[in-house]
Amino acid sequence: xxxxxxxxxxxxxxxxxxxxxxxxxxxxxxxxxxxxxxxxxxxxxxxxxxxxxxxxxxxxxxxxxxxxxxxxxxxxxxxxxxxxxxxxxxxxxxxxxxxxxxxxxxxxxxxxxxxxxxxxxxxxxxxxxxxxxxxxxxxxxxxxxxxxxxxxxxxxxxxxxxxxxxxxxxxxxxxxxxxxxxxxxxxxxxxxxxxxxxxxxxxxxxxxxxxxxxxxxxx
Amino acid sequence: xxxxxxxxxxxxxxxxxxxxxxxxxxxxxxxxxxxxxxxxxxxxxxxxxxxxxxxxxxxxxxxxxxxxxxxxxxxxxxxxxxxxxxxxxxxxxxxxxxxxxxxxxxxxxxxxxxxxxxxxxxxxxxxxxxxxxxxxxxxxxxxxxxxxxxxxxxxxxxxxxxxxxxxxxxxxxxxxxxxxxxxxxxxxxxxxxxxxxxxxxxxxxxxxxxxxxxxxxxxxxxxxxxxxxxxxxxxxxxxxxxxxxxxxxxxxxxxx
Amino acid sequence: xxxxxxxxxxxxxxxxxxxxxxxxxxxxxxxxxxxxxxxxxxxxxxxxxxxxxxxxxxxxxxxxxxxxxxxxxxxxxxxxxxxxxxxxxxxxxxxxxxxxxxxxxxxxxxxxxxxxxxxxxxxxxxxxxxxxxxxxxxxxxxxxxxxxxxxxxxxxxxxxxxxxxxxxxxxxxxxxxxxxxxxxxxxxxxxxxxxxxxxxxxxxxxxxxxxxxxxxxxxxxxxxxxxxxxxxxxxxxxxxxxxxxxxxxxxxxxxx
Numbered sequence: 001x002x003x004x005x006x007x008x009x010x011x012x013x014x015x016x017x018x019x020x021x022x023x024x025x026x027x028x029x030x031x032x033x034x035x036x037x038x039x040x041x042x043x044x045x046x047x048x049x050x051x052x053x054x055x056x057x058x059x060x061x062x063x064x065x066x067x068x069x070x071x072x073x074x075x076x077x078x079x080x081x082x083x084x085x086x087x088x089x090x091x092x093x094x095x096x097x098x099x100x101x102x103x104x105x106x107x108x109x110x111x112x113x114x115x116x117x118x119x120x121x122x123x124x125x126x127x128x129x130x131x132x133x134x135x136x137x138x139x140x141x142x143x144x145x146x147x148x149x150x151x152x153x154x155x156x157x158x159x160x161x162x163x164x165x166x167x168x169x170x171x172x173x174x175x176x177x178x179x180x181x182x183x184x185x186x187x188x189x190x191x192x193x194x195x196x197x198x199x200x201x202x203x204x205x206x207x208x209x210x211x212x213x214x215x216x217x218x219x
Numbered sequence: 220x221x222x223x224x225x226x227x228x229x230x231x232x233x234x235x236x237x238x239x240x241x242x243x244x245x246x247x248x249x250x251x252x253x254x255x256x257x258x259x260x261x262x263x264x265x266x267x268x269x270x271x272x273x274x275x276x277x278x279x280x281x282x283x284x285x286x287x288x289x290x291x292x293x294x295x296x297x298x299x300x301x302x303x304x305x306x307x308x309x310x311x312x313x314x315x316x317x318x319x320x321x322x323x324x325x326x327x328x329x330x331x332x333x334x335x336x337x338x339x340x341x342x343x344x345x346x347x348x349x350x351x352x353x354x355x356x357x358x359x360x361x362x363x364x365x366x367x368x369x370x371x372x373x374x375x376x377x378x379x380x381x382x383x384x385x386x387x388x389x390x391x392x393x394x395x396x397x398x399x400x401x402x403x404x405x406x407x408x409x410x411x412x413x414x415x416x417x418x419x420x421x422x423x424x425x426x427x428x429x430x431x432x433x434x435x436x437x438x439x440x441x442x443x444x445x446x447x448x449x450x451x452x453x454x455x456x457x458x459x460x461x462x463x464x465x466x467x468x469x470x471x472x473x474x475x
Numbered sequence: 476x477x478x479x480x481x482x483x484x485x486x487x488x489x490x491x492x493x494x495x496x497x498x499x500x501x502x503x504x505x506x507x508x509x510x511x512x513x514x515x516x517x518x519x520x521x522x523x524x525x526x527x528x529x530x531x532x533x534x535x536x537x538x539x540x541x542x543x544x545x546x547x548x549x550x551x552x553x554x555x556x557x558x559x560x561x562x563x564x565x566x567x568x569x570x571x572x573x574x575x576x577x578x579x580x581x582x583x584x585x586x587x588x589x590x591x592x593x594x595x596x597x598x599x600x601x602x603x604x605x606x607x608x609x610x611x612x613x614x615x616x617x618x619x620x621x622x623x624x625x626x627x628x629x630x631x632x633x634x635x636x637x638x639x640x641x642x643x644x645x646x647x648x649x650x651x652x653x654x655x656x657x658x659x660x661x662x663x664x665x666x667x668x669x670x671x672x673x674x675x676x677x678x679x680x681x682x683x684x685x686x687x688x689x690x691x692x693x694x695x696x697x698x699x700x701x702x703x704x705x706x707x708x709x710x711x712x713x714x715x716x717x718x719x720x721x722x723x724x725x726x727x728x729x730x731x
Contacts, residue, residue: 114313211361
């Protein structure tokens with residue numbers, strides 16, 4: 001049992017890499033998407049909605065295959081890992097944009113008004129006034145997205161990424177002892193999820209502004 | 220009160236319609252440099268809308284507005300630049316919730332006026348001191364009382380060095396005991412020579428500092444004139460009625 | 476402004492042409508490294524050993540042939556169901572995973588000479604008291620890996636012929652065997668050589684009997700064999716047989 005730990009840890013590292021990168025993709029696409037939906041003109045709002053609908057309606061597994069095989073179809077040769085990062089990343093961006101959109105929309109209109117009345121341009125106001133508040137508000141639901149995404153990475157095996165679950169399967173095929181391996185894997189996922197949520201909670205504490213959660217209520 | 224002849228704000232024939240109802244039906248007035256004008260009238264008569272037209276937060280359907288010779292309503296005017304010269308104080312304060320009082324006052328200087336941080340901090344502290352809140356510089360809006368928040372928002376607007384200050388019912392959201400401190404700050408400001416347009420029903424304030432009261436009802440200016448005239452000898456029955464009513468509700472004298 | 480936009484559009488178009496063109500225009504002459512795709516969880520043909528290396532009869536054969544014929548390979552672990560689509564899409568160059576040569580598959584990919592003859596074995600629990608007939612009769616649940624000839628056999632020769640067995644499909648044979656051991660199913664239909672390996676590893680099961688299907692495994696490449704790999708593979712196999720190395724590998728992995 002103990003010599004199954006090293007390969008499982010190898011798989012864990014891959015799982016973590018996958019998780020981190022896809023969350024970054026999700027963030028990088030999700031924030032502009034949310035901004036487009038809140039502040040954009042009709043065209044932008046429509047496009048963002050379509051994008052969101054598509055990536056939330058297609059099962060993750062199907063998206064993985066679409067990216068992996070579809071890429072060669074258009075002449076691009078991307079690795080399994082990259083297609084997993086992109087497929088799951090874009091999918092996450094659709095969910096993340098929802099989170100950010102909700103947060104942005106929950107900020108009272110007066111914040112933007114006050115910023116504009118100081119002479120800030122729209123983007124300045126978004127950057128310095130709206131986003132700092134929206135991102136703080138987004139932390140709890142984003143923590144959920146993290147938990148979700150960590151588990152989704154196990155689907156990447158389908159396009160050949162050797163992550164934690166796959167490493168576990170190699171061992172089971174060899175030893176015919178599934179329970180101990182699966183329990184170990186479950187514990188590892190638990191630790192990953194718990195540690196991640198705890199870290200995000202810590203971040204939330206650090207960024208906390210007195211009375212911020214109760215903002216919106218008047219004196 | 221000494222008043223310059225130069226006209227700071229000129230509002231000409233403003234019309235605005237909201238969902239098929241015409242809220243402003245041709246408002247025109249002038250504010251000279253150093254003057255304080257108070258706009259009164261029943262709720263929903265577009266007073267806020269009028270103020271918001273001045274810094275183009277709302278775009279009027281017709282009419283023109285000039286600030287010191289620059290036409291605000293002209294489509295090619297850089298409105299962000301103009302807004303730096305107009306300070307606005309809101310009924311709901313609208314302090315930036317994630318920033319301390321100091322940062323609230325500072326941010327416009329740093330990000331919009333591109334001031335150096337040190338210089339901006341000095342100026343911000345000066346403004347906070349002016350409204351009597353220098354010791355609350357590190358406090359966050361949620362930690363301040365309503366009156367304190369409003370004073371910080373006045374400091375925030377003043378820090379930008381505006382030519383004109385707009386007040387949109389600045390004390391309407393405050394508890395009675397807190398109104399006084401805000402009115403005091405506003406009075407000091409008026410006496411120091413700031414050009415101000417105030418929408419309010421604080422008659423004590425109006426009587427003591429303003430040069431002219433403008434009474435708007437149903438989208439038009441019913442009557443305007445110096446306070447003593449409107450209170451003692453109003454031209455219109457409606458003016459008299461309205462003034463009586465709010466004096467009854469809000470008292471004649473200033474609250475401390 | 477317009478000129479810059481035009482330049483940008485032009486650059487994007489050129490970039491797209493280069494990207495798309497690279498997949499279409501490049502002549503398929505030779506590659507530096509060929510990707511061998513295998514579902515590396517099927518003893519004794521391919522699996523990952525304790526030391527963390529990909530081992531197995533099939534993989535070793537691939538390695539030896541590559542050495543003999545002078546090309547480099549990279550072995551990639553993929554899911555069974557993605558081997559043929561992957562080879563077709565050009566993501567992988569060779570499929571080596573105990574793939575039985577069937578007419579249906581030949582329509583989509585090209586096979587090498589057969590390198591292994593296999594029948595199907597029926598696996599049962601030692602204590603079940605079943606034989607090859609009763610294990611595959613009405614009311615029994617038989618397991619097989621999805622997309623394999625074993626699964627097809629049950630479908631075609633039992634279910635479609637009116638024998639009411641339940642076919643349970645699994646992602647890998649190891650899962651099927653586990654279910655058998657755990658008494659969730661009654662039998663497993665799996666290629667004979669792998670079945671022998673399963674029985675060697677798992678003491679609770681045994682082979683009830685062999686169904687002679689005369690299946691043959693082949694290595695597969697993309698339809699049309701763009702890199703001329705099949706001739707190399709076939710040549711390599713001949714050489715391995717001639718030198719006795721083939722038999723050595725068989726002995727290594729299949730014991731007896």
